[in-house]
Amino acid sequence: MTRPKRLVATVAHRAAILCYVVFALFPLFWLLKVSVTPNDLLYSEGVRLWPSRTVFDHFDFVLRHSDFPLFFRNSMIVSLSTAFIVTILASLGGYAMSRFTFRGKFWIVGLMLLTQMFPLVMLIAPIFKILSPLGLTNSLSGLILVYVAFNVPFATFLMQSFFDGIPKDLEEAAMIDGATRFMAFRQIILPLTLPGMAATLGFVFTAAWSELLFALMLISGVDASTFPVGLLSFVSKFSVDFGQMMAAGVLALIPACLFFFFIQRYLVQGLTAGAVKG
Amino acid sequence: MASEPYLYSAPALILIVTVMLVPLVIGISYAFRDMTLLDPFSGGFIGLDHFRAIAKDKTFWLALKNTVYWTGYSVALQFLFGLILALLLDKPFYGRGLAQALCFLPWAVPSFLSGLNWAMLFNPVVGPIPHWLYGLGLMSAPDNLLSSPTHAMWGPIIANVWWGIPFFAITLLAALQSIPRDLYEAAAIDGATPFQRFRSITLPFLAPTIAITVMLRTVWIANFADLIVVMTNGGPADRTQIVASYIFTQAFRRLDFGYASAIAMVLLALLLVYSMLIVLLRQTLLRER
Amino acid sequence: MASIDITDVRKAYGAVKILHGVDLTIQDGEFVVLVGPSGCGKSTLLRMIAGLEDISAGEIKIGGKRVNELDPKDRDIAMVFQSYALYPHMTVAGNMSYSLRLRKTAKEKIAKAISGAAEKLSLTPLMERRPKALSGGQRQRVAMGRAIVRKPKAFLFDEPLSNLDARLREHMRGEIKKLHQDLGATSIYVTHDQIEAMTLADRIVAMNAGIVQQVGSPLDLYDRPANLFVAGFMGSPAMNMFEGVYRVANGGSVELAQGIVVPLAGPASTADGTKVTLGIRPEHVVVGKDLAGGLAAEIDLVEPTGFGTILHSRAFGRDVKAFSLERGLAERGDTVSVSFPVERIHLFDTASGSRIG
Numbered sequence: 001m002t003r004p005k006r007l008v009a010t011v012a013h014r015a016a017i018l019c020y021v022v023f024a025l026f027p028l029f030w031l032l033k034v035s036v037t038p039n040d041l042l043y044s045e046g047v048r049l050w051p052s053r054t055v056f057d058h059f060d061f062v063l064r065h066s067d068f069p070l071f072f073r074n075s076m077i078v079s080l081s082t083a084f085i086v087t088i089l090a091s092l093g094g095y096a097m098s099r100f101t102f103r104g105k106f107w108i109v110g111l112m113l114l115t116q117m118f119p120l121v122m123l124i125a126p127i128f129k130i131l132s133p134l135g136l137t138n139s140l141s142g143l144i145l146v147y148v149a150f151n152v153p154f155a156t157f158l159m160q161s162f163f164d165g166i167p168k169d170l171e172e173a174a175m176i177d178g179a180t181r182f183m184a185f186r187q188i189i190l191p192l193t194l195p196g197m198a199a200t201l202g203f204v205f206t207a208a209w210s211e212l213l214f215a216l217m218l219i220s221g222v223d224a225s226t227f228p229v230g231l232l233s234f235v236s237k238f239s240v241d242f243g244q245m246m247a248a249g250v251l252a253l254i255p256a257c258l259f260f261f262f263i264q265r266y267l268v269q270g271l272t273a274g275a276v277k278g
Numbered sequence: 279m280a281s282e283p284y285l286y287s288a289p290a291l292i293l294i295v296t297v298m299l300v301p302l303v304i305g306i307s308y309a310f311r312d313m314t315l316l317d318p319f320s321g322g323f324i325g326l327d328h329f330r331a332i333a334k335d336k337t338f339w340l341a342l343k344n345t346v347y348w349t350g351y352s353v354a355l356q357f358l359f360g361l362i363l364a365l366l367l368d369k370p371f372y373g374r375g376l377a378q379a380l381c382f383l384p385w386a387v388p389s390f391l392s393g394l395n396w397a398m399l400f401n402p403v404v405g406p407i408p409h410w411l412y413g414l415g416l417m418s419a420p421d422n423l424l425s426s427p428t429h430a431m432w433g434p435i436i437a438n439v440w441w442g443i444p445f446f447a448i449t450l451l452a453a454l455q456s457i458p459r460d461l462y463e464a465a466a467i468d469g470a471t472p473f474q475r476f477r478s479i480t481l482p483f484l485a486p487t488i489a490i491t492v493m494l495r496t497v498w499i500a501n502f503a504d505l506i507v508v509m510t511n512g513g514p515a516d517r518t519q520i521v522a523s524y525i526f527t528q529a530f531r532r533l534d535f536g537y538a539s540a541i542a543m544v545l546l547a548l549l550l551v552y553s554m555l556i557v558l559l560r561q562t563l564l565r566e567r
Numbered sequence: 568m569a570s571i572d573i574t575d576v577r578k579a580y581g582a583v584k585i586l587h588g589v590d591l592t593i594q595d596g597e598f599v600v601l602v603g604p605s606g607c608g609k610s611t612l613l614r615m616i617a618g619l620e621d622i623s624a625g626e627i628k629i630g631g632k633r634v635n636e637l638d639p640k641d642r643d644i645a646m647v648f649q650s651y652a653l654y655p656h657m658t659v660a661g662n663m664s665y666s667l668r669l670r671k672t673a674k675e676k677i678a679k680a681i682s683g684a685a686e687k688l689s690l691t692p693l694m695e696r697r698p699k700a701l702s703g704g705q706r707q708r709v710a711m712g713r714a715i716v717r718k719p720k721a722f723l724f725d726e727p728l729s730n731l732d733a734r735l736r737e738h739m740r741g742e743i744k745k746l747h748q749d750l751g752a753t754s755i756y757v758t759h760d761q762i763e764a765m766t767l768a769d770r771i772v773a774m775n776a777g778i779v780q781q782v783g784s785p786l787d788l789y790d791r792p793a794n795l796f797v798a799g800f801m802g803s804p805a806m807n808m809f810e811g812v813y814r815v816a817n818g819g820s821v822e823l824a825q826g827i828v829v830p831l832a833g834p835a836s837t838a839d840g841t842k843v844t845l846g847i848r849p850e851h852v853v854v855g856k857d858l859a860g861g862l863a864a865e866i867d868l869v870e871p872t873g874f875g876t877i878l879h880s881r882a883f884g885r886d887v888k889a890f891s892l893e894r895g896l897a898e899r900g901d902t903v904s905v906s907f908p909v910e911r912i913h914l915f916d917t918a919s920g921s922r923i924g
């Protein structure tokens with residue numbers, strides 16, 4: 001290519017990237033903007049890119065006079081517990097998938113793939129029916145149980161791909177050095193998979209943090225509401241207070257973004273491992 | 279020890295079976311029973327009544343049509359823009375890491391929040407989009423797209439595209455980066471133009487990834503009701519109701535678990551047929567080559 | 568230290584048979600090398616001794632005790648892997664002490680053991696490094712160190728030098744031999760490199776396709792290969808092999824292509840007319856200018872190795888390789904005479920491959 005032509009190509013490339021970045025960030029920017037716009041300016045300056053005056057009243061209200069801190073806490077409990085439990089179970093399962101050839105493996109993989117294929121909405125009614133007599137509706141434990149089960153298959157595939165990247169020789173060497181297989185797993189393999197476990201933790205946390213439909217179905221009281229449910233009850237209220245809603249939205253975004261930057265490096269591996277997952 | 283792998287996978291397996299497989303089977307049985315949550319006399323076996331009702335249910339047929347529309351446009355646009363983004367990011371440039379992180383950020387936004395976020399952007403009171411569309415002459419008045427009887431579906435679709443581009447971009451980027459660089463160099467030495475290189479190297483290499491991702495993603499999006507539930511709740515007048523959101527509405531708002539399960543089974547059957555068709559199509563295409 | 572007894576050991580993966588009944592006794596303190604081409608089952612056998620693979624049939628005893636059912640950790644053996652398998656998250660000292668820590672050995676004892684081993688392998692300045700910060704040769708030494716700190720019953724090596732460059736490999740070969748002379752530990756060493764096998768072994772076990780072909784001292788295998796496989800595998804450049812027919816006449820001779828008859832040292836134990844293969848090592852082929860003394864051969868390739876010269880020639884329609892320490896013996900295109908001294912000829916039955924004289 002000639003020089004001017006290459007320059008044009010470079011400029012076009014950067015411009016295209018810029019378009020994508022703007023498109024990706026604009027809605028979040030607007031979210032932030034509305035959350036700091038005072039109510040009296042919200043409508044009069046509806047289309048302005050930035051309000052002439054910014055306030056933190058909405059955050060103040062949401063944090064001090066609403067149930068959102070409770071929702072936030074509930075969501076944190078649910079998402080963190082889910083993430084930790086799933087990571088442990090998936091580490092064990094993924095290890096078995098990666099290191100053993102056994103007769104049931106084909107069926108287990110098949111079962112896990114199946115769970116990724118059918119519409120989860122199918123399960124809403126039966127799960128409600130099963131959990132309700134057990135006292136697990138309207139409870140965080142019930143939600144955690146359901147989320148753990150939903151996320152375990154994908155996380156197992158993900159962990160398997162991380163274990164596959166660790167040479168088998170290492171635990172064989174450990175076993176010859178005098179370790180049982182489980183000790184070799186714990187002392188040699190797990191420390192080496194820590195980054196992978198962190199990524200799995202992040203993926204599952206994000207998934208649990210975002211889950212809406214089962215939370216709506218299984219939780220009806222305020223006490224056990226998660227963030228999505230709480231936020232949605234805002235929408236169904238008679239008049240929507242956009243400022244407060246968006247301030248709450250910003251709060252919901254913070255943990256998700258933190259985990260995102262944390263697992264960013266593993267996105268490619270994660271999404272290839274469980275190409276089905278959102 | 280032969281039982282060792284089972285010990286390691288047992289906890290995960292038990293959970294999957296009890297919380298997913300058993301409810302799935304029970305759910306299938308609901309489809310043939312009269313199951314309403316608040317009605318203590320319900321639970322009886324009613325054969326295929328639900329399915330007969332579905333056949334006559336206008337909303338179901340509308341939802342089915344909407345599902346095709348929603349899924350088709352969402353997947354096509356997500357894929358197209360995702361591919362372009364992946365190609366753009368495949369080239370090294372200063373600040374690529376940051377640009378990539380920012381472009382992928384929508385993936386991390388919880389789906390309910392992206393729904394609310396976009397609903398607000400479409401809202402003429404606080405959002406800019408109606409005013410822009412009006413300014414461009416695309417709308418006769420700055421109205422809310424989400425309440426348009428003809429175009430409401432585009433609201434959730436746009437939100438979905440925004441939210442789903444990173445998924446395709448990430449997957450395709452991974453595939454792109456696994457193409458050996460020396461192939462491009464060899465082709466360049468052989469005198470291939472960039473477009474010829476794209477067609478003769480990039481596309482064939484990406485084809486398997488594209489096929490599998492598009493298929494899985496189609497199934498996933500057809501089932502993905504969050505955005506619609508949050509943004510329009512199926513309205514106006516079921517114009518944005520897709521089958522998955524309709525199932526949720528039946529179960530959650532009407533508490534008619536039997537009917538919801540029956541619709542879910544129909545959806546599952548349709549998705550299975552779709553997957554099978556794709557697999558068959560792929561095989562015939564492969565055989566012809 | 569302990570002896571190792573392997574009795575009719577078999578291995579199959581499903582229907583695929585990998586080892587077809589291996590019998591082998593390794594004396595206490597002996598250095599045995601398993602050699603054979605890639606994929607012949609050497610690693611499989613070694614891993615079965617280590618306890619990393621199930622034993623499909625047969626019995627393995629270490630120190631007279633059956634170990635078939637024992638986990639690797641209970642067999643008290645040490646192993647050096649081709650990949651070294653160093654624990655990336657531990658320092659050199661951590662790698663070397665891991666087995667002792669697992670055994671809850673006292674701290675002072677561990678310190679003494681690893682500093683002793685480190686000294687032997689000149690690793691002392693590297694003790695606090697992670698494997699990532701070591702060169703290939705250093706990693707190899709750490710792997711050795713990890714094995715020797717334990718004073719195990721036996722050492723197993725699976726191609727431990729394959730990932731090193733030629734020089735380093737030669738050096739480490741010497742180190743391993745010295746180490747064995749020092750420690751006198753029972754060792755089984757797997758390699759596909761016959762030079763390694765020859766130089767290291769007290770006894771070599773030559774394997775092919777899951778079957779032991781010959782067991783013996785290195786020179787035994789070299790001088791009296793039991794069959795065509797061993798004859799062809801041991802030695803470089805490889806032995807010349809010519810197919811022919813055995814003739815009882817003249818006290819035993821072989822009729823090669825083009826009616827050439829080569830006399831033998833004595834009659835072989837086979838019938839007249841049997842298809843046989845005559846083998847002669849290149850270094851035993853005598854090359855001369857005097858055509859009367861042997862078979863006429865035309866030189867078509869000369870390969871100087873510095874140490875000597877490999878001459879490729881064509882005689883009686885066959886390729887004949889000769890190796891000579893002399894330089895400038897012949898040029899490409901020259902016609903020379905080649906002859907096969909009777910006492911250097913190996914004779915094999917072509918059909919069965921076994922040695923017959």
Ligand SMILES: Nc1ncnc2c1ncn2[C@@H]1O[C@H](COP(=O)(O)OP(=O)(O)O)[C@@H](O)[C@H]1O
Pocket residue numbers: 580583585603604605606607608609610611612
């Ligand atoms: N887990 C396995 N399943 C099936 N075949 C195997 C397995 N491991 C090794 N093999 C086969 O066993 C044969 C011997 O392998 P190995 O002992 O590693 O050979 P080598 O002599 O090169 O060390 C090879 O043909 C290999 O393909």
Ligand SMILES: [Mg+2]
Pocket residue numbers: 606609610611726
């Ligand atoms: Mg091997």
